Amino acid sequence: MEPTRWLTDGEQEIWRRTLAVLTLLPNELEGQLQRDADLTRFGYGVLAMLSEAPTRSRRMSELAALVNGSQSRLSHLVGRLERRGWVRRERADDDGRGCVAVLTDAGYAHLAAAAPGHVALVRSLVFDALTPTQVTQLGEITAALLTRLAPPGDCPASSDHGGSNADGR
Amino acid sequence: MEPTRWLTDGEQEIWRRTLAVLTLLPNELEGQLQRDADLTRFGYGVLAMLSEAPTRSRRMSELAALVNGSQSRLSHLVGRLERRGWVRRERADDDGRGCVAVLTDAGYAHLAAAAPGHVALVRSLVFDALTPTQVTQLGEITAALLTRLAPPGDCPASSDHGGSNADGR
Numbered sequence: 267m268e269p270t271r272w273l274t275d276g277e278q279e280i281w282r283r284t285l286a287v288l289t290l291l292p293n294e295l296e297g298q299l300q301r302d303a304d305l306t307r308f309g310y311g312v313l314a315m316l317s318e319a320p321t322r323s324r325r326m327s328e329l330a331a332l333v334n335g336s337q338s339r340l341s342h343l344v345g346r347l348e349r350r351g352w353v354r355r356e357r358a359d360d361d362g363r364g365c366v367a368v369l370t371d372a373g374y375a376h377l378a379a380a381a382p383g384h385v386a387l388v389r390s391l392v393f394d395a396l397t398p399t400q401v402t403q404l405g406e407i408t409a410a411l412l413t414r415l416a417p418p419g420d421c422p423a424s425s426d427h428g429g430s431n432a433d434g435r
Numbered sequence: 436m437e438p439t440r441w442l443t444d445g446e447q448e449i450w451r452r453t454l455a456v457l458t459l460l461p462n463e464l465e466g467q468l469q470r471d472a473d474l475t476r477f478g479y480g481v482l483a484m485l486s487e488a489p490t491r492s493r494r495m496s497e498l499a500a501l502v503n504g505s506q507s508r509l510s511h512l513v514g515r516l517e518r519r520g521w522v523r524r525e526r527a528d529d530d531g532r533g534c535v536a537v538l539t540d541a542g543y544a545h546l547a548a549a550a551p552g553h554v555a556l557v558r559s560l561v562f563d564a565l566t567p568t569q570v571t572q573l574g575e576i577t578a579a580l581l582t583r584l585a586p587p588g589d590c591p592a593s594s595d596h597g598g599s600n601a602d603g604r
Contacts, residue, residue: 270551271558280570281557283577285480288461289503290584311454334458382439388450389440395583396576401449403572407565408452414564415459 298387303380308343313377316369323368352376467556472549477512482546485538492537521545
C-alpha cells in the first residue's frame with residue numbers, strides 16, 4: 267500500500283468548506299421544497315425532468331440516471347408521486363418491456379407552481395453569491411468532478427439532454 | 436412579487452452538474468465509510484473534529500457547528516457512538532452547564548484506522564480530479580457560497596479552527 271498522502275493545511279481548509287456546502291446547500295434546497303411544495307429534492311427533480319421531455323414522459327431507467335438515483339429509489343418515489351396523482355406509470359410502447367413515467371396535468375401544475383420559488387432560492391444561494399467568472403469556474407470544476415463520480419453509462423453530465431430545458435422551469 | 440429570473444441555458448447546465456455532484460459525491464463518501472469503517476459521514480466528521488481538539492473533547496454546541504448538524508441530530512449520533520465505546524459524554528467543567536463529548540482511546544484508534552482509506556478517496560475524487568488552479572477556485576467558490584449558507588454565529592468556515600488539524604487525520 268502506498269503511504270497516505272494526507273491533505274495539506276490549505277487542502278484541509280478547502281475540503282472543510284466543501285463538506286459544509288455539501289451538507290448545508292442540499293438542506294436549504296430540501297427545506298424550501300418541503301415547506302413550499304411538499305416535495306423532496308428528488309421528487310422535484312423527477313417532476314422537472316419529466317416536464318422537459320417532449321412527451322412529458324421518460325423511461326424509468328433514463329429518469330434514474332437524470333436524477334442520479336438508483337432505480338429502486340426512483341421506483342419508490344414514483345409510487346408516492348403516483349398516489350398523489352402527479353405521475354402515472356405506463357408500459358413502454360416500443361418493445362413491451364420496461365416502464366415509463368408520465369407527468370400528469372396535475373403534476374405539471376404542481377411543478378409550475380413550485381418552480382418560481384425554487385429557482386429564486388437557487389439564484390439567491392448560488393448564482394447571486396458568485397461572480398460570473400466563478401459561475402464559469404463552478405461549471406468547469408463540477409464537470410471535472412463528474413468524470414470521477416458518474417457511473418459508466420449512467421452519466422448525468424452526458425450530452426443526451428443537451429437540448430432539454432432547465433431544472434425547475 | 437418580482438418576476439422569476441429563470442436560469443439561462445448555461446446556468447441550467449452548471450446547476451445540473453452541481454446537483455449531480457451534490458448527490459453523487461456524498462453518496463461515494465458515505466458508501467466508503469459505511470463499508471470500510473462502519474461510520475456515517477456525520478459520525479466520521481464528529482470523530483475527526485474531536486481528534487483535532489487538544490483535549491480530544493469539545494462542547495456539544497461547538498461540535499454541532501463544526502459538523503454542520505443540528506444539536507438534536509448530533510445528540511442522537513453521539514449516543515450511538517457512545518454505545519460503541521468511541522465517545523463518552525461528560526458535564527462541562529467550566530460552568531456546570533452543558534455537555535462535552537470526549538473521544539475515547541478506542542474511538543481514536545477506530546478513526547486512525549479509517550482515516551487513510553477515507554483521505555485516499557477524497558484525494559482521488561476531488562483533489563486529483565482538479566488542477567491546482569481549480570482547487571484554489573473551489574476554495575473561493577465554497578467560501579462565497581458559505582456566506583449565504585452558514586447560519587449566523589454558526590459558521591463552519593470561521594477562523595476559530597484555523598489551528599486545527601485535518602478532517603480525517
